[in-house]
Amino acid sequence: MTSRFASAAEMMSRVLGMPDYRFATIGHPVSSATDDDLKAMARMAIEQGRPLLVKP
Amino acid sequence: MTFRVLDPTPEKAPPVGQLAPRLATLQGKTIGFISNGKEGTKGFFAHLDRMLREEHGVAKVVSRTKSNYSAPVDAHIAAEIRNWDAVISGIGD
Amino acid sequence: MHLASRTYDIDDFWAVQELFHANGWTDGLPIVPPTQEAVSACLEWAMADPAQLVGIEPVRGVAITAEKLAINAVMAGCLPMHFPVVLTTFAAMLRPDFLLHGATASTGGCAVLIVVNGPIRLELGAAGAFNALGNSDRATAVIGRAIRLCLINLMDVRPGAIDRSTLGHPGKFSYCVAEDEEDTTWLSLAEQRGIPKEASAVTVMAAGAPRQIMNEWTTRPEEILETFAAEMRANLRHYSIHPGNYALIIPKQLREHLQAAKWSKTDIANFIHERARIHRREWAEVGKGAVVRDRGDSVYPAMESPDQLLVVAAGGPAGGFGAVIPPWLGNKSHAVTVPIGACIDCEPPKK
Numbered sequence: 001m002t003s004r005f006a007s008a009a010e011m012m013s014r015v016l017g018m019p020d021y022r023f024a025t026i027g028h029p030v031s032s033a034t035d036d037d038l039k040a041m042a043r044m045a046i047e048q049g050r051p052l053l054v055k056p
Numbered sequence: 057m058t059f060r061v062l063d064p065t066p067e068k069a070p071p072v073g074q075l076a077p078r079l080a081t082l083q084g085k086t087i088g089f090i091s092n093g094k095e096g097t098k099g100f101f102a103h104l105d106r107m108l109r110e111e112h113g114v115a116k117v118v119s120r121t122k123s124n125y126s127a128p129v130d131a132h133i134a135a136e137i138r139n140w141d142a143v144i145s146g147i148g149d
Numbered sequence: 150m151h152l153a154s155r156t157y158d159i160d161d162f163w164a165v166q167e168l169f170h171a172n173g174w175t176d177g178l179p180i181v182p183p184t185q186e187a188v189s190a191c192l193e194w195a196m197a198d199p200a201q202l203v204g205i206e207p208v209r210g211v212a213i214t215a216e217k218l219a220i221n222a223v224m225a226g227c228l229p230m231h232f233p234v235v236l237t238t239f240a241a242m243l244r245p246d247f248l249l250h251g252a253t254a255s256t257g258g259c260a261v262l263i264v265v266n267g268p269i270r271l272e273l274g275a276a277g278a279f280n281a282l283g284n285s286d287r288a289t290a291v292i293g294r295a296i297r298l299c300l301i302n303l304m305d306v307r308p309g310a311i312d313r314s315t316l317g318h319p320g321k322f323s324y325c326v327a328e329d330e331e332d333t334t335w336l337s338l339a340e341q342r343g344i345p346k347e348a349s350a351v352t353v354m355a356a357g358a359p360r361q362i363m364n365e366w367t368t369r370p371e372e373i374l375e376t377f378a379a380e381m382r383a384n385l386r387h388y389s390i391h392p393g394n395y396a397l398i399i400p401k402q403l404r405e406h407l408q409a410a411k412w413s414k415t416d417i418a419n420f421i422h423e424r425a426r427i428h429r430r431e432w433a434e435v436g437k438g439a440v441v442r443d444r445g446d447s448v449y450p451a452m453e454s455p456d457q458l459l460v461v462a463a464g465g466p467a468g469g470f471g472a473v474i475p476p477w478l479g480n481k482s483h484a485v486t487v488p489i490g491a492c493i494d495c496e497p498p499k500k
Contacts, residue, residue: 002148008254008313009147012209018073029149030096038096042103045144046112053142055078059165059182062154064174064220064302066211126251126481128208149256 002028024048079141083113088140090133092125094149104144150189152199152216169224173307176297176322180224191219194229195236203236204243206304208250213239213303218295221302225295230273231288233489234351235295238263241353241487242296248482252355253306258314259477261296262356262396263325264461265289266339267349269489275327281463282326282359282398282472293323318358326463332401333462334408341414341460342486349489354394354459355482357475360384365469368406373471374417378424380473381451385427386435390449391479394457397421398472400464418455425451459484 001009006025013021025048026041027033033041079085087108091097101119108114118140120133129145137143159165165182169175181187192199192215199216206213215236222235242249242261252259265275273288284290300306308314314321330337339350360383364376377397384395397417399407407417430445432438452458457480464470476482 001146005147005149005313007309008311012147012311018075021075023146026148030100031094031149033096033099035099038099039103042100042107045100045104046107049144050082050112053079054082055080057161059159059162060156060184061159061165061168062152062156062183062185062188062216062220064154064169064183064217064224064298066217066303067155124248124251124481126255126478127248 001025002030004028022052024052081113082108082142084115085141086116086118086139087114087142087144088118088120088137090129090143090145091119091121092146092148093121094125097121150192150199152185152188154216154220156185174298174302175224176294176301178294178322180298181226183220183223187223188216188219190229191222191227191232192216195219195233197236203240206243206249207245209304211304213243213299217303218299221298222291222295225298226287226291227295228291231292231295234265234269234273234288234292235299237487237489238292238296238351238353239299241351241485244485244487246483247353247355247485250304252477252482253300253304254311254313255477256313256315257357257477258317258321259355259357260318260320260324261300262320262354262474263289263293263296264338264352264354264396264459265292265325265327265349266330266337266344266352267489268347269349270327270330273327277327277329277463278332279465281329281400281465286327289325289327290323293325296325297321297323320356320358324356326398326461329401329462329464332466333404335404335414335460335462338459338461339486339488344486344488350486351489352459352484352486354396354474354484355477356396357384357388357477359398359472359474362471362473363469364403364471368409370407370410370412370417371420373403373406374420375424377471377473378421381421381425381475382427384473384475385425385449385451386431388475389478390427390429390432391476391481392450392453392457393476393478393480393482394459394484395421395425395451395476396459396461396472396474398461398463398474400462400468400470401466402469403471404462414460415455417460418458421458422450422452422455453480457484 197215201215275288276286429447
Protein backbone atom coordinates (compact mmCIF):
# COMPACT_ATOMS: atom_id res chain seq x y z
CA MET A 1 0.00 0.00 0.00
CA THR A 2 1.24 3.51 -0.59
CA SER A 3 1.63 5.19 2.80
CA ARG A 4 -1.38 7.51 2.45
CA PHE A 5 -3.64 4.51 1.89
CA ALA A 6 -2.32 2.39 4.75
CA SER A 7 -5.21 3.34 7.01
CA ALA A 8 -7.74 2.51 4.26
CA ALA A 9 -6.11 -0.90 3.87
CA GLU A 10 -6.25 -1.47 7.61
CA MET A 11 -9.90 -0.46 7.63
CA MET A 12 -10.78 -2.78 4.76
CA SER A 13 -8.98 -5.62 6.54
CA ARG A 14 -11.16 -5.08 9.59
CA VAL A 15 -14.37 -4.70 7.65
CA LEU A 16 -13.65 -7.87 5.67
CA GLY A 17 -13.12 -9.80 8.89
CA MET A 18 -9.31 -10.14 8.75
CA PRO A 19 -8.11 -7.50 11.21
CA ASP A 20 -4.60 -8.94 11.45
CA TYR A 21 -3.96 -8.94 7.70
CA ARG A 22 -0.46 -7.56 7.14
CA PHE A 23 0.83 -5.66 4.15
CA ALA A 24 3.87 -3.78 2.90
CA THR A 25 3.82 0.02 3.00
CA ILE A 26 5.74 1.97 0.39
CA GLY A 27 6.08 5.70 -0.28
CA HIS A 28 3.42 7.96 -1.75
CA PRO A 29 2.59 9.01 -4.40
CA VAL A 30 3.45 6.62 -7.20
CA SER A 31 1.89 8.73 -9.98
CA SER A 32 4.55 11.44 -9.96
CA ALA A 33 7.55 9.31 -8.85
CA THR A 34 10.73 9.17 -10.94
CA ASP A 35 11.98 5.85 -12.25
CA ASP A 36 14.63 5.76 -9.50
CA ASP A 37 11.90 6.35 -6.91
CA LEU A 38 9.85 3.50 -8.39
CA LYS A 39 12.86 1.20 -8.25
CA ALA A 40 13.39 2.07 -4.59
CA MET A 41 9.70 1.46 -3.89
CA ALA A 42 9.85 -1.93 -5.58
CA ARG A 43 12.85 -2.87 -3.42
CA MET A 44 11.01 -1.75 -0.30
CA ALA A 45 7.95 -3.74 -1.34
CA ILE A 46 10.07 -6.88 -1.63
CA GLU A 47 11.91 -6.27 1.65
CA GLN A 48 8.66 -5.96 3.56
CA GLY A 49 6.61 -8.32 1.42
CA ARG A 50 8.91 -11.31 1.25
CA PRO A 51 8.56 -12.18 4.94
CA LEU A 52 4.78 -11.92 4.52
CA LEU A 53 4.72 -14.41 1.64
CA VAL A 54 7.32 -16.93 2.70
CA LYS A 55 7.44 -19.11 5.83
CA PRO A 56 10.29 -18.14 8.16
CA MET B 57 -37.37 12.86 29.06
CA THR B 58 -35.72 9.54 28.29
CA PHE B 59 -35.18 8.18 24.79
CA ARG B 60 -34.91 4.59 23.62
CA VAL B 61 -32.95 4.95 20.38
CA LEU B 62 -31.89 2.43 17.77
CA ASP B 63 -28.39 1.66 16.54
CA PRO B 64 -27.91 3.09 13.02
CA THR B 65 -25.04 0.77 12.05
CA PRO B 66 -25.18 -2.73 10.51
CA GLU B 67 -24.06 -4.54 13.70
CA LYS B 68 -23.52 -7.80 11.80
CA ALA B 69 -20.13 -9.48 11.57
CA PRO B 70 -18.82 -9.36 8.02
CA PRO B 71 -17.82 -12.51 6.13
CA VAL B 72 -14.49 -13.77 7.38
CA GLY B 73 -11.73 -14.53 4.93
CA GLN B 74 -8.83 -16.88 5.48
CA LEU B 75 -5.13 -16.41 4.91
CA ALA B 76 -3.79 -18.81 2.28
CA PRO B 77 -0.90 -21.07 3.40
CA ARG B 78 2.50 -19.36 3.18
CA LEU B 79 5.07 -20.48 0.62
CA ALA B 80 8.19 -22.43 1.63
CA THR B 81 10.30 -20.45 -0.85
CA LEU B 82 10.02 -18.05 -3.82
CA GLN B 83 12.34 -20.21 -5.94
CA GLY B 84 10.62 -21.58 -9.03
CA LYS B 85 7.28 -19.99 -8.18
CA THR B 86 4.74 -18.18 -10.38
CA ILE B 87 3.72 -14.79 -9.02
CA GLY B 88 0.83 -12.74 -10.39
CA PHE B 89 0.62 -8.94 -10.23
CA ILE B 90 -2.78 -7.24 -10.18
CA SER B 91 -2.20 -3.57 -10.96
CA ASN B 92 -4.70 -0.72 -10.79
CA GLY B 93 -3.08 0.68 -13.92
CA LYS B 94 -2.60 4.17 -12.54
CA GLU B 95 0.28 6.44 -13.52
CA GLY B 96 3.60 5.02 -12.26
CA THR B 97 2.42 1.45 -11.79
CA LYS B 98 4.01 0.23 -15.02
CA GLY B 99 7.46 1.30 -13.87
CA PHE B 100 6.94 0.04 -10.34
CA PHE B 101 5.78 -3.40 -11.41
CA ALA B 102 8.50 -3.63 -14.07
CA HIS B 103 11.14 -3.20 -11.38
CA LEU B 104 9.37 -5.64 -9.09
CA ASP B 105 9.15 -8.21 -11.89
CA ARG B 106 12.87 -7.98 -12.62
CA MET B 107 13.93 -8.06 -8.98
CA LEU B 108 11.78 -11.07 -8.14
CA ARG B 109 13.08 -13.06 -11.08
CA GLU B 110 16.73 -11.98 -10.96
CA GLU B 111 17.28 -11.79 -7.22
CA HIS B 112 14.75 -14.16 -5.68
CA GLY B 113 14.54 -17.01 -8.19
CA VAL B 114 10.90 -16.50 -9.11
CA ALA B 115 10.30 -18.56 -12.28
CA LYS B 116 7.44 -16.64 -13.82
CA VAL B 117 5.65 -13.34 -13.33
CA VAL B 118 2.16 -12.81 -14.76
CA SER B 119 1.03 -9.18 -15.01
CA ARG B 120 -2.62 -8.20 -15.01
CA THR B 121 -4.25 -4.77 -14.90
CA LYS B 122 -7.81 -4.10 -13.70
CA SER B 123 -10.10 -2.64 -16.35
CA ASN B 124 -11.42 -0.06 -13.83
CA TYR B 125 -9.15 1.18 -11.07
CA SER B 126 -12.08 2.15 -8.88
CA ALA B 127 -13.81 -1.23 -9.09
CA PRO B 128 -12.82 -4.65 -7.73
CA VAL B 129 -10.68 -6.92 -9.88
CA ASP B 130 -12.32 -8.29 -13.03
CA ALA B 131 -13.77 -11.76 -12.53
CA HIS B 132 -11.63 -13.29 -15.27
CA ILE B 133 -8.47 -12.03 -13.58
CA ALA B 134 -9.58 -13.32 -10.18
CA ALA B 135 -10.19 -16.71 -11.80
CA GLU B 136 -6.54 -16.87 -12.90
CA ILE B 137 -5.27 -16.59 -9.33
CA ARG B 138 -5.66 -20.33 -8.78
CA ASN B 139 -2.88 -20.82 -11.37
CA TRP B 140 -0.43 -18.68 -9.39
CA ASP B 141 1.54 -19.39 -6.21
CA ALA B 142 1.19 -15.84 -4.90
CA VAL B 143 -0.46 -12.52 -5.78
CA ILE B 144 0.97 -9.03 -5.37
CA SER B 145 -1.52 -6.18 -5.47
CA GLY B 146 -2.17 -3.01 -3.52
CA ILE B 147 -3.92 0.29 -2.95
CA GLY B 148 -2.21 3.49 -4.02
CA ASP B 149 -2.23 6.62 -6.06
CA MET C 150 -43.50 -4.35 14.21
CA HIS C 151 -40.37 -6.23 15.26
CA LEU C 152 -37.23 -4.15 15.01
CA ALA C 153 -34.00 -6.07 15.31
CA SER C 154 -31.59 -3.22 16.05
CA ARG C 155 -29.87 -2.86 19.37
CA THR C 156 -31.40 -0.13 21.55
CA TYR C 157 -29.86 2.40 23.91
CA ASP C 158 -31.76 4.06 26.75
CA ILE C 159 -30.58 7.64 27.08
CA ASP C 160 -31.55 10.25 29.68
CA ASP C 161 -32.20 13.27 27.52
CA PHE C 162 -32.03 14.82 24.07
CA TRP C 163 -28.55 16.30 24.59
CA ALA C 164 -27.10 13.02 25.77
CA VAL C 165 -28.46 11.36 22.61
CA GLN C 166 -26.58 13.94 20.55
CA GLU C 167 -23.32 13.30 22.38
CA LEU C 168 -23.66 9.52 22.11
CA PHE C 169 -24.25 9.66 18.36
CA HIS C 170 -21.51 12.24 17.73
CA ALA C 171 -19.01 10.33 19.88
CA ASN C 172 -19.70 7.12 17.96
CA GLY C 173 -19.16 8.82 14.60
CA TRP C 174 -22.81 8.29 13.70
CA THR C 175 -23.53 11.81 12.45
CA ASP C 176 -22.58 14.27 9.71
CA GLY C 177 -21.55 16.75 12.41
CA LEU C 178 -25.02 18.27 12.68
CA PRO C 179 -27.61 17.41 15.35
CA ILE C 180 -29.72 14.37 14.60
CA VAL C 181 -33.31 13.42 15.34
CA PRO C 182 -33.27 10.60 17.92
CA PRO C 183 -34.30 7.42 16.05
CA THR C 184 -36.95 5.95 18.34
CA GLN C 185 -38.79 2.70 17.66
CA GLU C 186 -42.02 4.64 17.06
CA ALA C 187 -40.49 6.97 14.48
CA VAL C 188 -38.67 4.18 12.67
CA SER C 189 -41.73 1.92 12.63
CA ALA C 190 -43.84 4.75 11.22
CA CYS C 191 -41.46 5.11 8.26
CA LEU C 192 -41.47 1.39 7.56
CA GLU C 193 -45.27 1.17 7.78
CA TRP C 194 -45.72 4.08 5.39
CA ALA C 195 -43.44 2.44 2.84
CA MET C 196 -45.04 -0.99 3.50
CA ALA C 197 -41.54 -2.35 4.09
CA ASP C 198 -40.74 -5.19 6.42
CA PRO C 199 -37.90 -4.17 8.76
CA ALA C 200 -35.82 -7.13 7.63
CA GLN C 201 -36.48 -6.50 3.95
CA LEU C 202 -33.16 -6.73 2.15
CA VAL C 203 -32.89 -3.63 -0.02
CA GLY C 204 -29.62 -4.87 -1.44
CA ILE C 205 -26.04 -5.86 -0.75
CA GLU C 206 -23.12 -3.57 -1.41
CA PRO C 207 -20.96 -6.07 -3.27
CA VAL C 208 -17.42 -4.89 -2.62
CA ARG C 209 -17.67 -5.15 1.16
CA GLY C 210 -20.54 -7.58 1.45
CA VAL C 211 -22.72 -5.21 3.50
CA ALA C 212 -26.38 -6.18 3.66
CA ILE C 213 -28.68 -3.13 3.66
CA THR C 214 -32.07 -3.61 5.34
CA ALA C 215 -35.12 -1.37 5.32
CA GLU C 216 -34.88 -1.01 9.10
CA LYS C 217 -31.37 0.42 8.97
CA LEU C 218 -32.30 2.83 6.17
CA ALA C 219 -35.30 3.96 8.21
CA ILE C 220 -33.19 4.61 11.30
CA ASN C 221 -30.86 6.87 9.34
CA ALA C 222 -33.78 8.55 7.56
CA VAL C 223 -35.36 9.47 10.91
CA MET C 224 -32.00 10.79 12.13
CA ALA C 225 -31.82 13.05 9.09
CA GLY C 226 -35.21 14.54 9.84
CA CYS C 227 -37.32 12.48 7.44
CA LEU C 228 -41.01 12.04 8.10
CA PRO C 229 -42.66 8.76 7.04
CA MET C 230 -43.74 10.31 3.73
CA HIS C 231 -40.10 10.99 2.79
CA PHE C 232 -38.99 7.44 3.42
CA PRO C 233 -40.07 5.76 0.15
CA VAL C 234 -37.78 8.20 -1.67
CA VAL C 235 -34.87 7.33 0.62
CA LEU C 236 -35.47 3.61 0.16
CA THR C 237 -35.64 3.85 -3.62
CA THR C 238 -32.62 6.15 -3.78
CA PHE C 239 -30.43 3.75 -1.85
CA ALA C 240 -31.68 0.82 -3.93
CA ALA C 241 -30.67 2.76 -7.04
CA MET C 242 -27.22 3.38 -5.56
CA LEU C 243 -26.77 -0.34 -4.96
CA ARG C 244 -27.20 -1.14 -8.65
CA PRO C 245 -23.84 -2.44 -9.96
CA ASP C 246 -23.70 0.27 -12.64
CA PHE C 247 -23.55 2.96 -10.00
CA LEU C 248 -20.37 1.56 -8.45
CA LEU C 249 -21.28 2.71 -4.96
CA HIS C 250 -18.09 1.73 -3.14
CA GLY C 251 -15.80 3.35 -5.71
CA ALA C 252 -17.87 6.50 -5.89
CA THR C 253 -17.98 7.01 -2.13
CA ALA C 254 -14.44 5.96 -1.26
CA SER C 255 -12.56 7.83 -3.97
CA THR C 256 -10.17 10.72 -3.39
CA GLY C 257 -12.29 12.47 -6.03
CA GLY C 258 -14.76 13.38 -3.30
CA CYS C 259 -18.07 13.27 -5.16
CA ALA C 260 -21.51 13.38 -3.59
CA VAL C 261 -24.67 11.59 -4.70
CA LEU C 262 -26.90 13.93 -6.70
CA ILE C 263 -30.53 12.85 -6.38
CA VAL C 264 -33.16 14.11 -8.85
CA VAL C 265 -36.79 13.48 -7.88
CA ASN C 266 -39.50 13.25 -10.54
CA GLY C 267 -43.21 12.60 -10.69
CA PRO C 268 -46.29 13.22 -8.56
CA ILE C 269 -44.45 12.49 -5.29
CA ARG C 270 -42.76 15.88 -5.50
CA LEU C 271 -46.12 17.62 -5.05
CA GLU C 272 -47.14 15.30 -2.21
CA LEU C 273 -43.91 16.08 -0.37
CA GLY C 274 -43.80 19.82 -1.13
CA ALA C 275 -40.47 19.25 -2.89
CA ALA C 276 -39.97 22.52 -4.71
CA GLY C 277 -37.86 22.73 -7.84
CA ALA C 278 -37.97 26.51 -8.00
CA PHE C 279 -36.08 29.09 -5.87
CA ASN C 280 -32.71 27.95 -4.53
CA ALA C 281 -33.15 24.55 -6.18
CA LEU C 282 -29.52 23.53 -5.56
CA GLY C 283 -29.47 24.94 -2.05
CA ASN C 284 -31.89 24.59 0.85
CA SER C 285 -35.02 24.82 -1.28
CA ASP C 286 -37.43 22.86 0.90
CA ARG C 287 -37.70 20.42 3.77
CA ALA C 288 -38.24 17.29 1.66
CA THR C 289 -35.16 17.57 -0.53
CA ALA C 290 -33.07 18.71 2.46
CA VAL C 291 -33.87 15.68 4.59
CA ILE C 292 -33.89 13.12 1.80
CA GLY C 293 -30.44 14.20 0.67
CA ARG C 294 -29.17 14.22 4.24
CA ALA C 295 -30.62 10.76 4.92
CA ILE C 296 -28.57 9.32 2.08
CA ARG C 297 -25.35 10.77 3.51
CA LEU C 298 -26.13 9.36 6.99
CA CYS C 299 -26.85 5.96 5.43
CA LEU C 300 -23.45 6.05 3.75
CA ILE C 301 -21.73 7.09 6.97
CA ASN C 302 -23.39 4.54 9.19
CA LEU C 303 -24.06 1.58 6.93
CA MET C 304 -20.94 1.75 4.82
CA ASP C 305 -18.38 3.40 7.11
CA VAL C 306 -18.02 6.26 4.65
CA ARG C 307 -16.31 8.51 7.18
CA PRO C 308 -13.52 10.97 6.36
CA GLY C 309 -10.13 9.28 6.69
CA ALA C 310 -11.71 5.85 6.95
CA ILE C 311 -13.48 4.49 3.87
CA ASP C 312 -14.05 8.07 2.64
CA ARG C 313 -10.71 9.11 1.21
CA SER C 314 -12.04 12.34 -0.30
CA THR C 315 -9.29 14.91 -0.55
CA LEU C 316 -11.73 17.82 -0.57
CA GLY C 317 -15.28 16.57 -1.02
CA HIS C 318 -17.87 19.33 -1.50
CA PRO C 319 -20.91 20.78 0.29
CA GLY C 320 -23.26 18.46 -1.64
CA LYS C 321 -22.11 15.76 0.75
CA PHE C 322 -24.43 17.25 3.36
CA SER C 323 -27.45 17.01 1.06
CA TYR C 324 -27.69 17.05 -2.73
CA CYS C 325 -31.29 16.51 -3.76
CA VAL C 326 -33.24 18.42 -6.42
CA ALA C 327 -36.88 18.14 -7.39
CA GLU C 328 -37.43 18.88 -11.08
CA ASP C 329 -39.88 21.65 -11.92
CA GLU C 330 -42.21 19.61 -14.11
CA GLU C 331 -45.16 21.98 -13.92
CA ASP C 332 -43.49 25.03 -15.43
CA THR C 333 -41.92 23.43 -18.49
CA THR C 334 -42.92 21.94 -21.83
CA TRP C 335 -40.12 19.39 -21.69
CA LEU C 336 -40.34 15.74 -20.74
CA SER C 337 -39.11 15.18 -17.19
CA LEU C 338 -35.67 13.63 -16.62
CA ALA C 339 -37.33 10.34 -15.63
CA GLU C 340 -39.49 10.32 -18.76
CA GLN C 341 -36.40 10.96 -20.90
CA ARG C 342 -34.89 7.91 -19.23
CA GLY C 343 -37.89 5.65 -19.84
CA ILE C 344 -40.19 6.03 -16.83
CA PRO C 345 -43.90 6.73 -17.50
CA LYS C 346 -45.10 10.21 -16.57
CA GLU C 347 -47.56 8.85 -13.99
CA ALA C 348 -44.84 7.15 -11.95
CA SER C 349 -42.55 8.89 -9.51
CA ALA C 350 -38.84 8.15 -9.78
CA VAL C 351 -35.40 9.05 -8.54
CA THR C 352 -32.23 9.40 -10.57
CA VAL C 353 -28.88 9.14 -8.79
CA MET C 354 -25.58 10.37 -10.15
CA ALA C 355 -22.11 10.36 -8.59
CA ALA C 356 -21.47 14.06 -8.98
CA GLY C 357 -19.07 16.88 -8.35
CA ALA C 358 -20.12 20.31 -7.19
CA PRO C 359 -22.29 22.51 -9.42
CA ARG C 360 -20.50 25.00 -11.68
CA GLN C 361 -22.70 28.06 -12.15
CA ILE C 362 -22.85 29.83 -15.52
CA MET C 363 -24.63 32.99 -16.59
CA ASN C 364 -25.91 34.18 -19.95
CA GLU C 365 -28.53 36.93 -19.94
CA TRP C 366 -27.47 38.44 -23.24
CA THR C 367 -29.10 36.33 -25.89
CA THR C 368 -32.26 34.41 -26.67
CA ARG C 369 -30.63 32.07 -29.19
CA PRO C 370 -30.49 28.45 -28.01
CA GLU C 371 -27.10 27.83 -29.61
CA GLU C 372 -25.58 30.74 -27.72
CA ILE C 373 -27.19 29.90 -24.40
CA LEU C 374 -26.12 26.27 -24.65
CA GLU C 375 -22.64 27.25 -25.81
CA THR C 376 -22.07 28.75 -22.35
CA PHE C 377 -23.02 25.43 -20.75
CA ALA C 378 -20.76 23.61 -23.22
CA ALA C 379 -17.88 25.96 -22.42
CA GLU C 380 -18.23 25.15 -18.74
CA MET C 381 -18.14 21.44 -19.57
CA ARG C 382 -15.00 22.02 -21.67
CA ALA C 383 -13.48 23.81 -18.69
CA ASN C 384 -14.25 20.77 -16.55
CA LEU C 385 -12.50 18.55 -19.10
CA ARG C 386 -9.47 20.83 -18.97
CA HIS C 387 -9.31 21.65 -15.29
CA TYR C 388 -10.66 18.49 -13.70
CA SER C 389 -11.00 15.32 -15.72
CA ILE C 390 -10.95 14.44 -19.38
CA HIS C 391 -12.95 11.25 -19.04
CA PRO C 392 -16.47 11.13 -20.53
CA GLY C 393 -19.52 10.39 -18.45
CA ASN C 394 -22.83 11.74 -17.21
CA TYR C 395 -23.17 15.49 -16.92
CA ALA C 396 -26.24 17.18 -15.44
CA LEU C 397 -27.43 20.56 -16.67
CA ILE C 398 -29.74 22.53 -14.39
CA ILE C 399 -31.75 24.98 -16.47
CA PRO C 400 -33.96 27.52 -14.66
CA LYS C 401 -37.01 29.23 -16.12
CA GLN C 402 -35.45 32.34 -17.64
CA LEU C 403 -33.14 30.31 -19.88
CA ARG C 404 -35.62 27.49 -20.36
CA GLU C 405 -38.17 29.87 -21.87
CA HIS C 406 -35.84 30.82 -24.73
CA LEU C 407 -35.05 27.18 -25.50
CA GLN C 408 -38.69 26.16 -25.35
CA ALA C 409 -39.81 29.15 -27.48
CA ALA C 410 -37.40 27.93 -30.17
CA LYS C 411 -38.91 24.44 -29.81
CA TRP C 412 -35.72 22.79 -28.54
CA SER C 413 -36.43 19.54 -26.72
CA LYS C 414 -34.10 17.96 -24.20
CA THR C 415 -32.97 15.63 -26.99
CA ASP C 416 -32.07 18.62 -29.17
CA ILE C 417 -30.13 20.10 -26.26
CA ALA C 418 -28.26 16.84 -25.65
CA ASN C 419 -27.30 16.47 -29.31
CA PHE C 420 -25.99 20.04 -29.43
CA ILE C 421 -24.08 19.76 -26.17
CA HIS C 422 -22.55 16.43 -27.20
CA GLU C 423 -21.06 18.07 -30.29
CA ARG C 424 -19.82 21.20 -28.57
CA ALA C 425 -18.48 19.84 -25.29
CA ARG C 426 -15.18 18.35 -26.35
CA ILE C 427 -11.51 19.34 -26.21
CA HIS C 428 -8.15 18.38 -27.67
CA ARG C 429 -5.61 16.79 -25.36
CA ARG C 430 -3.15 19.57 -26.21
CA GLU C 431 -5.37 22.04 -24.33
CA TRP C 432 -4.11 20.49 -21.13
CA ALA C 433 -0.78 22.25 -21.73
CA GLU C 434 -2.59 25.59 -21.31
CA VAL C 435 -3.69 24.70 -17.81
CA GLY C 436 -0.48 23.39 -16.30
CA LYS C 437 -0.88 19.76 -17.34
CA GLY C 438 1.61 19.72 -20.20
CA ALA C 439 3.42 16.73 -18.70
CA VAL C 440 0.68 14.31 -19.77
CA VAL C 441 0.01 15.64 -23.30
CA ARG C 442 2.97 13.69 -24.78
CA ASP C 443 2.49 13.00 -28.49
CA ARG C 444 -1.27 12.67 -28.25
CA GLY C 445 -2.11 16.38 -28.49
CA ASP C 446 -4.50 15.88 -31.40
CA SER C 447 -6.66 13.36 -29.59
CA VAL C 448 -10.21 14.61 -29.10
CA TYR C 449 -12.00 14.06 -25.80
CA PRO C 450 -15.79 14.50 -25.72
CA ALA C 451 -17.47 15.21 -22.41
CA MET C 452 -19.88 12.34 -23.06
CA GLU C 453 -19.75 9.12 -25.04
CA SER C 454 -23.25 9.76 -26.38
CA PRO C 455 -25.96 12.43 -26.01
CA ASP C 456 -28.02 10.24 -23.72
CA GLN C 457 -25.41 10.63 -20.99
CA LEU C 458 -26.64 14.20 -20.52
CA LEU C 459 -29.16 14.67 -17.70
CA VAL C 460 -31.13 17.86 -18.38
CA VAL C 461 -33.08 19.05 -15.36
CA ALA C 462 -35.59 21.93 -15.35
CA ALA C 463 -35.15 23.58 -11.95
CA GLY C 464 -34.44 26.94 -10.39
CA GLY C 465 -36.20 30.20 -9.57
CA PRO C 466 -38.18 32.24 -12.10
CA ALA C 467 -35.65 35.03 -12.61
CA GLY C 468 -31.95 34.99 -13.40
CA GLY C 469 -30.13 33.86 -16.52
CA PHE C 470 -28.14 31.33 -14.56
CA GLY C 471 -27.58 27.66 -15.13
CA ALA C 472 -25.45 24.95 -13.65
CA VAL C 473 -23.21 22.23 -14.99
CA ILE C 474 -22.79 19.29 -12.64
CA PRO C 475 -19.86 17.11 -13.71
CA PRO C 476 -19.39 13.40 -13.02
CA TRP C 477 -17.20 12.06 -10.25
CA LEU C 478 -14.82 10.59 -12.80
CA GLY C 479 -15.90 9.81 -16.30
CA ASN C 480 -18.06 6.75 -16.78
CA LYS C 481 -16.83 4.70 -13.85
CA SER C 482 -20.21 5.29 -12.26
CA HIS C 483 -23.35 5.45 -14.39
CA ALA C 484 -26.43 7.45 -13.42
CA VAL C 485 -29.30 5.16 -12.47
CA THR C 486 -33.05 5.87 -12.59
CA VAL C 487 -35.48 3.80 -10.52
CA PRO C 488 -39.25 4.25 -10.18
CA ILE C 489 -40.70 4.62 -6.68
CA GLY C 490 -43.32 2.06 -5.84
CA ALA C 491 -44.70 -0.33 -3.32
CA CYS C 492 -43.20 -3.78 -3.47
CA ILE C 493 -45.96 -5.84 -5.02
CA ASP C 494 -44.18 -9.15 -4.49
CA CYS C 495 -43.65 -8.69 -0.77
CA GLU C 496 -46.02 -9.65 1.98
CA PRO C 497 -47.17 -6.75 4.19
CA PRO C 498 -45.18 -6.35 7.41
CA LYS C 499 -46.26 -8.82 10.10
CA LYS C 500 -47.94 -7.23 13.11
